[in-house]
Amino acid sequence: MSVSDEFQQAQIDVKKLGARPANDVLLKLYALFKQGTQGDATGSRPGMFDLTGRAKYDAWKAVAGTPQDEAQQHYVDLVRQLQGR
Secondary structure, three states, rough: OHHHHHHHHHHHHHOOOOOOOOOOOOOOHHHHHHHHHHHHOOOOOOOOOHHHHHHHHHHHOOOOOOOOOHHHHHHHHHHHHHOOO
């Protein structure tokens, strides 16, 4: 199975997790997903009153420079870890 196929399966599997992951884990999943699908973060950082938007942007910006296929693999690995595999 290719990384791309595993990545697509991980996107399905993450929605079936028994418990909602902690916010820091959700941000990591978000960042890896965005990096794996779109590459480095673009645009400007959301304003100070958009706390959620800022946290998401900062998490995505933190993985800037990571190749898309590598980000996808990290996403797959994290989902597997959350599944207990």
